[in-house]
Amino acid sequence: MLMDALKVSECGPPLARRPLGEGQAVGLARAFKALGDPVRLRIVSIVAGHQGGEACVCDITDAFELAQPTISHHLKVLKDVGLLTSERRASWVYYRVVPERLAELSALLAVPAENSAEVAG
């Protein structure tokens, strides 16, 4: 099936609406876990804020004091969960963020403030 879990991404239900199913939770948790590392969070930040919305691996590597395989590993993690995409041009590989994926996670956490106080009015 192509239409796996795409309905969710469109209008991502706020966390408080209804309990997350286990399946949804697994998929979303994978993305959050990928963001749950300072290096990866900074990588996403660097890529998202880079000129043209993309950055090559060398740009990213220069921003850290980590070995190149380590950066490559983190990029793979972010790519595997759908937060980054990559494109090769000549010798360089350029990464860019997937805005829909970020928006999905953002919408999920955007819990209406009223919910904490009252629900049914």
Added chain:
Amino acid sequence: MLMDALKVSECGPPLARRPLGEGQAVGLARAFKALGDPVRLRIVSIVAGHQGGEACVCDITDAFELAQPTISHHLKVLKDVGLLTSERRASWVYYRVVPERLAELSALLAVPAENSAEVAG
């Protein structure tokens, strides 16, 4: 405009604005890591969506097929990173979400779509 997101604007800059400092990244990554587990994500969802915006440990435990210490451990993780608070009433402990903390993370991921295409016209 009504009483919409005002604190959000000061809570944190969108990811794309400028590269995250290492310190900020560490703090934010801790929160994302806490959400990076399916059980914990569902716990937050259950608490946020529960009647009155709070849920006792027994409510949460019943929603999983995990041992009680495991749930207690996850609750502690979420509390330690500031995503949940707890209050003891009689024999029961009630947990509720911290909306400001969720809003902070949500705002961080709310990257403007235009940014991926062009930065500053």
Added chain:
DNA sequence: TGCTGATATCCATGCCTGTCAATATTGATG
């Protein structure tokens, strides 16, 4: 073809984490 630079993969290692059984703590109640 061979060489060089850029990036990815493989492998090993030490640390971190999710899980649960056992136990401790806390509060209510008899």
Added chain:
DNA sequence: CATCAATATTGACAGGCATGGATATCAGCA
């Protein structure tokens, strides 16, 4: 005080993960 129910803590174990060195792949170039 004794006991029970709810929750937290401890200790242990298996699996996961971040890191880096060595190495492979890939693209351009002479």
